[in-house]
Amino acid sequence: MIDAIAFKYRTGTPWTDLPERFGSWKGAHNRLRRWAADGTREKVFTALLAQADTEGDLDWVVAVDSTIVRAHQHAAGARQKGPRPASRPTMPSDAPAAD
Template structure:
């Protein structure tokens, strides 16, 4: 399943120019995004991407580069803002125990006052180890 023309029309303006700083022109961004989506949807190893997606190294490198330079974050933020403006999002906030902090006593916080010194107790009359 590849991007529809409507999906591509929303994403394309958010992507960088296809002419990188060095070297020649990149291959089509749409083909690379389709390759990335296929890889993550199917769990296919990078090296086993079908040939019609082109070089797996190109798709993998562009995915990493766009993650590092913030391209994916900008695309996601812009698409999210567009969908929210159109009323296409239904915001649901869920809180569970993985993000709720316990009260300090439940978390075994130290009580006020000095912390007792930790000593290894030795029975009286027994020789000290050493």
């Protein structure tokens, strides 16, 4: 079950595309949801992390690039802070005034 969950998050595939060798995708998905709700997922993750750390299997390397980090959709082309440009002044017309 843990391998199925790890595969799903490592590859980013949808649950329905989980390979058959992991069993039913519904079973893995439901188990993960239950584990998340009752705190078991956090306990399992902490235990696996501690085990890997004691065995020296962890490399704490973090890579961030533009394929992962995106700006909010409203961040592109937003108006800069500061005063708004003044509207064009209106000039009186040379035409005679209306009665």
